[in-house]
Amino acid sequence: MDKGSDPMTVQERLSALRRRMEENNLDAYVVFSSDPHGSEYVSDHWRCRSWITGFTGSAGIAVITSDEAGLWTDFRYFIQAAEELSGSGVKLFKMNEPDVPSYLEWISSSLKENAVIGMDGRTLTLKEWEAMAQAFGEKKILIDGSEDLIGSLWIDRPDDSLAKVWSLSEEESGESTLSRIERIRAELKSRKMDATLIASLDDVAWTLNVRGGDVPYNPVVQSFLYLSQDSIIWFVDGSKIGDDLRKEMNSRNVEIRSYGSVKEHLSSLRDLSLYLSPDRINSSLMSVLSDSVLPLKGVDISTRMKAEKNPVEQERLRHCMEKDGTAVVRFIRWIRDAVDESGSKVTELKAASALRGFRAEQDGFLSESFSPIPAYKAHGAICHYEAEEISQFTIGRESLFLIDSGGQYKDGTTDITRTLSMGTPSAREKHDYTLVLKGHIALSIAVYPEGTRGYQLDLLARQPLWNAGLNYGHGTGHGVGYILNVHEGPQRISSHPVDEALKPGMITSNEPGIYREGEHGIRIENLIMTVPWKDNPEVESFYAFETMTLCPYEQKLIDRSLLDNGEKSWINAYHNEVLKRLSPYLNEEEVKWLREECVEIS
DSSP states (O other): OOGGGOOSOHHHHHHHHHHHHHHTTOSEEEEOSOOTTOOSSOOGGGOHHHHHHOOOSSOOEEEEESSOEEEEEOGGGHHHHHHHHTTTTOEEEETTSTTOOOHHHHHHHHSOTTOEEEOBGGGSBHHHHHHHHHHHTTTTOEEEOBOOHHHHHOTTOOOOOOOOOEEOOHHHHSSOHHHHHHHHHHHHHHTTOOEEEEOOHHHHHHHHTEEOOSBTTBOOOOEEEEEESSOEEEEEOGGGOOHHHHHHHHHTTEEEEOGGGHHHHHHHOOSEEEEEOTTTSBHHHHTTOOTTEEEEESSOHHHHHHHSOOHHHHHHHHHHHHHHHHHHHHHHHHHHHHHHSTTOOOBHHHHHHHHHHHHHTSTTEEEESSOOEEEEGGGGGSTTOOOOTTTOOBOOSSSEEEEEEOEEETTEEOOEEEEEESSSOOHHHHHHHHHHHHHHHHHHTOEEETTOBGGGTHHHHHHHHHTTTOOOSSOSEEEOOSSSOSSEEEEEESSSOOOOBOOTTOEEEEOOEEEETTTEEEEOBEEEEEEEOOSOTTOOSEEEEEEOOOOOOOGGGOOGGGOOHHHHHHHHHHHHHHHHHHGGGSOHHHHHHHHHHTOOOO
């Protein structure tokens, strides 16, 4: 969403919303960050919370009453939100901080009994609705999800995307659409369930082996998929489907219906059990189900299947990492030379544009996998910083430059963070970087038994920081899709006890960090894949990680005195792998430069 496209200020938008609330007899209005599919990242059409508050981060919940407005967001966005909300009339509530009420607690304490709160039920997931109902039951606060008040005010609201849908061949995906459908059906049968409605956009894309362009950076198509033992119905805008794809779907007995008809279909169901994800299905759809339909809740069956990349996907991802690594090392070489030039004006946005250009040179490049984070100096301490023309820094020959970026290719999705020293590093910068690197290595070399959850490994990445009284507020690792979302479940590596075991083929990020507000931010991120542990052939059912990302670490930020011999050996082995696999893509001068970046640490 272009914040400058609407002449109304945030305060004027809030005033207009309050007038609509009064007209509709609403005591409060809640605006979520999501879309009708429970998506983390949404199209511009669904960025309602950004429009009403001015806060552009991906996560947050806004609550507006007749005389107050609040925005709840997590650690990643504390600094950004404080800056963007300044002077707006919207108060920042830092989620999970001591003495800070949740938005549900705040609403409950602020409103009287029998109050009415409104929202667009299409953006309210079943899980969130259930949490609301429990929180507000005692005070008999009524939840009204029928009103899209933002839509009635947002005059220049962007239209939904009409991007064409394209398909993946079995050679590209490693599994036919029919096989995936039959696997889901078999699981439904084993659980004694009649049908499932898949609302998650990347799960629909994975199941049908299709990709689209409806959400920036995420090659998905806005649609729902209904699947039973005798029918498959894809609810999607038919104008996005070409003749060849339509014939392909017809040959697989996939019926195509209009996107908006999903509600009518659900209301017609009778006497069956319907499996769905409470994190994805919206309350508006749930409200039309007949009493004879038994909703069964859990993670989408396809989600776990999707997370475990098959051998074809794994091999194509390795090739993808070589191309992406080539682009990133060319960028690092370029930015060092560009900043060293006298009078150079390399801004954060110019740096991000240059990196995109290097990726675009690679075969099969589709787009970036998320909006890059090019953060110089103090901006690096803003975990999910977004560079803007008026506030960006010009990169100079001092301090640190953090660049978090990724690409979508026809053979995979990437996500990588490197922190560079643009001048002579201080002792504090080297100390911080090396602690982050130690945690990053500790997770990289982990060996763990079958059934291990991500939260059981999270400590490995944090321990070197904890030993110095430091920590970071975000998770250590998130799942990554295959030509799909850069954030994917169900697995995570974080302190949050997600009950999902790490299984072979799962791709997860490894990204500890240190953030010193007003000074710098340091994060190192590779993608790692769970694989069988092969170092001891006599041991079964143990796993390890294969590091997928290929790019050298920042040598001049490494304090060698803080590393043990095992850590040094691991870095040297990794750098040898980087040099071996990237050299074929580089010219002679580039190989010479990369060899210096990968010089052995002793």
